Amino acid sequence: MAFRLRLIIAILVAKAIMWLVRLLGRGKGSSLPGMVALKICPGILGCLARQASRGVVMVTGTNGKTTTNNMIARVVREAGYRVVVNAEGANLITGVTTAFLKAASLSGRVDCDYALLEVDEASFPRVTRQVYPNIVVITNFFRDQLDRYGELDKTISLIREALVQLPGTGLVLNADDPLVAPLATSTGKEAFYYGLGEHHQVASFSAAAREGRFCPHCGRELFYAYYHYSQLGNYRCPGCGFSRPLADVEGTEVSQGDHRITCRLRSPAGSHELVIPVPGLYNLYNGLAAFSAGLSLGVEPGVIIGALAGYTPATGRMERFLYRDKPVLLNLVKNPTGFNEGLGALLSLPGPVDVLIAINDNDADGRDISWLWDVDFEVLEEHHHRLNSLVCTGQRGAEMAVRLKYAGVPLDKVVVENMHRAVEHVLNGSGNTAYLLATYTALWPLERILSGYAKRESRVESLPSVS
Amino acid sequence: MLKVCHLYPDLLNLYGDRGNVMAYVRRCQWRGIEVEVHRINLGDPVDFREMDFLFLGGGSDREQNLMAKDLENRRELLQAAVEDGLVVLAICGGYQLLGKYYRTLEGHVIPGLGLLDFYTEAGRERMIGNVVVELEIEGENVRVTGFENHAGRTFLGQISPLGRVLVGYGNNGEDGTEGARYKNVFCSYLHGPLLPKNPRLTDHLISLALMRRGLPAELAPLDDRLERVAAEVMLKRLLE
Numbered sequence: 001m002a003f004r005l006r007l008i009i010a011i012l013v014a015k016a017i018m019w020l021v022r023l024l025g026r027g028k029g030s031s032l033p034g035m036v037a038l039k040i041c042p043g044i045l046g047c048l049a050r051q052a053s054r055g056v057v058m059v060t061g062t063n064g065k066t067t068t069n070n071m072i073a074r075v076v077r078e079a080g081y082r083v084v085v086n087a088e089g090a091n092l093i094t095g096v097t098t099a100f101l102k103a104a105s106l107s108g109r110v111d112c113d114y115a116l117l118e119v120d121e122a123s124f125p126r127v128t129r130q131v132y133p134n135i136v137v138i139t140n141f142f143r144d145q146l147d148r149y150g151e152l153d154k155t156i157s158l159i160r161e162a163l164v165q166l167p168g169t170g171l172v173l174n175a176d177d178p179l180v181a182p183l184a185t186s187t188g189k190e191a192f193y194y195g196l197g198e199h200h201q202v203a204s205f206s207a208a209a210r211e212g213r214f215c216p217h218c219g220r221e222l223f224y225a226y227y228h229y230s231q232l233g234n235y236r237c238p239g240c241g242f243s244r245p246l247a248d249v250e251g252t253e254v255s256q257g258d259h260r261i262t263c264r265l266r267s268p269a270g271s272h273e274l275v276i277p278v279p280g281l282y283n284l285y286n287g288l289a290a291f292s293a294g295l296s297l298g299v300e301p302g303v304i305i306g307a308l309a310g311y312t313p314a315t316g317r318m319e320r321f322l323y324r325d326k327p328v329l330l331n332l333v334k335n336p337t338g339f340n341e342g343l344g345a346l347l348s349l350p351g352p353v354d355v356l357i358a359i360n361d362n363d364a365d366g367r368d369i370s371w372l373w374d375v376d377f378e379v380l381e382e383h384h385h386r387l388n389s390l391v392c393t394g395q396r397g398a399e400m401a402v403r404l405k406y407a408g409v410p411l412d413k414v415v416v417e418n419m420h421r422a423v424e425h426v427l428n429g430s431g432n433t434a435y436l437l438a439t440y441t442a443l444w445p446l447e448r449i450l451s452g453y454a455k456r457e458s459r460v461e462s463l464p465s466v467s
Numbered sequence: 468m469l470k471v472c473h474l475y476p477d478l479l480n481l482y483g484d485r486g487n488v489m490a491y492v493r494r495c496q497w498r499g500i501e502v503e504v505h506r507i508n509l510g511d512p513v514d515f516r517e518m519d520f521l522f523l524g525g526g527s528d529r530e531q532n533l534m535a536k537d538l539e540n541r542r543e544l545l546q547a548a549v550e551d552g553l554v555v556l557a558i559c560g561g562y563q564l565l566g567k568y569y570r571t572l573e574g575h576v577i578p579g580l581g582l583l584d585f586y587t588e589a590g591r592e593r594m595i596g597n598v599v600v601e602l603e604i605e606g607e608n609v610r611v612t613g614f615e616n617h618a619g620r621t622f623l624g625q626i627s628p629l630g631r632v633l634v635g636y637g638n639n640g641e642d643g644t645e646g647a648r649y650k651n652v653f654c655s656y657l658h659g660p661l662l663p664k665n666p667r668l669t670d671h672l673i674s675l676a677l678m679r680r681g682l683p684a685e686l687a688p689l690d691d692r693l694e695r696v697a698a699e700v701m702l703k704r705l706l707e
Contacts, residue, residue, distance in 0.1 A: 373483025
């Protein structure tokens with residue numbers, strides 16, 4: 001009875017906070033209600049999550065969690081199920097709890113078939129102590145905000161230990177990531193693998209941010225038949241024989257263009273044409289992960305393909321605006337791999353482009369910004385004639401400008417401005433496109449300023465908050 | 468022509484430390500000093516005495532163990548070069564490795580290369596955050612900024628620190644020292660990376676290398692306004 005009472009009080013208080021936050025228009029309230037509810041009733045998350053009648057899918061990993069989870073949510077909704085989803089990128093235990101609180105009735109009932117949760121890598125053990133996932137999707141492991149998480153090896157081993165505690169949980173794993181793929185064997189679990197086969201865009205570049213180039217088993221340097229980006233590719237250890245597992249879902253014949261990426265898909269359900277309406281190889285990976293999760297849940301492949309073709313990105317995930325007739329693209333960056341991919345997408349645009357880079361160093365961004373030196377800004381040196389201006393802003397905008405200087409970008413193209421003037425600068429630049437890259441806490445003020453000038457092309461109903 | 472040796476660039480690439488090599492190279496090139504970068508990985512042959520600037524960064528535990536084993540085989544060559552005045556910058560894990568030993572929390576002693584007189588002990592809490600250090604370059608006090616992230620606490624023997632901590636932990640969080648200096652070897656816990664953020668120090672390391680070769684060490688001034696603005700932002704935030 002005591003638990004029931006605490007539960008009801010926690011829900012009432014949380015709902016009151018959500019209402020207040022909305023009323024005051026301060027932030028989006030995607031973490032605070034959960035934080036308070038967990039204080040009042042520590043077991044609340046488990047109690048609410050158990051009510052998802054068909055189960056829980058979790059997405060974790062370094063990059064692509066929000067996009068992959070939102071894609072899965074779209075697939076599952078399209079298949080006719082009711083879902084709870086933390087669509088707003090609030091992926092700590094507080095954000096996950098808030099997602100359930102929003103869906104809960106005042107008596108603590110959650111009426112849904114599936115809960116689709118993106119979970120921060122470091123929070124994964126804590127969340128899975130309360131919520132049992134039927135399926136865990138792991139996207140990739142790249143270096144991300146080391147000052148918060150310690151080293152990558154440690155993060156992976158914590159996830160491995162947490163998985164071992166989850167009997168019967170199925171895994172959906174990225175076969176192309178040598179840091180992700182071994183998690184099936186090392187936890188003794190069934191896994192469904194997805195990956196990209198060889199295609200004409202396969203790269204030999206990206207030597208810089210490669211994270212997993214040494215065999216996770218024996219430490220020998222991995223041999224690669226080809227790379228897609230970073231350490232993702234077809235790898236084999238010459239020492240112990242560890243190699244890329246055969247992918248159950250495999251994409252080939254990749255082609256990019258006009259703000260979308262497509263591939264031919266081979267899976268146990270047959271052969272299909274997959275269209276993802278956002279650019280970037282990393283978004284194709286997110287699509288493959290979502291397709292695999294959909295298949296694992298028994299959704300018809302035709303339904304999955306249709307749902308993914310209609311995907312609209314969340315805020316800061318290659319969001320499109322229009323300023324007068326000029327396309328404006330806004331993209332979140334949080335680690336070297338994601339930033340390199342963002343630069344790749346930038347250079348695939350028809351030039352000239354005005355670029356804005358906003359770097360903050362709050363906790364949610366990572367207080368240590370030295371990772372900017374692991375980003376290959378050197379590609380901008382060779383392509384600088386296609387860049388009209390590079391405007392640096394945010395708390396560490398000046399240091400971003402220093403990075404560009406040492407990357408060899410002509411100094412007369414580099415500007416340091418406050419955020420408002422920086423936005424005006426890129427919007428009014430003479431380039432064909434304005435391309436904005438921002439770290440987490442710089443994204444929201446930037447988005448707000450931008451909305452005052454430019455029209456959003458892809459409308460999202462709710463915006464993430466800073467957690 | 469200056470020869471820059473980047474040790475284990477593929478292995479040690481945490482925290483953007485490769486930026487130190489970029490800054491050294493660019494600041495030479497901008498002045499018309501020719502530079503040749505030698506990227507030395509595990510097992511690659513290298514004669515340290517022929518090098519002019521050597522950079523050694525840090526990595527995760529696994530990578531650091533691989534590096535320590537490889538470097539042990541090169542100990543004597545490296546020691547000879549250091550005594551001969553080779554300019555070295557060692558950061559974080561690379562710094563710790565040059566000392567006498569590293570004692571883990573369990574009391575296990577891992578021997579270092581023993582080139583410099585200091586030792587390191589693991590601590591329970593990591594020391595993480597922004598740092599301001601004051602150091603002396605050619606008789607002038609210079610404030611440098613950076614970011615530290617280390618569990619090891621380093622204690623210096625008969626050897627000078629690189630500088631004095633104004634904000635942050637430094638070597639051990641106790642004695643106010645940061646880094647170490649011996650002959651032309653500079654050690655520091657500062658990521659950031661250190662050199663691009665602090666051009667005065669970079670130029671000093673270039674001058675020392677030129678002097679060792681008997682070349683004119685006077686450097687043409689460069690436009691460092693961006694670096695100054697960036698440093699001011701952090702000095703203002705941290706010192707006020």
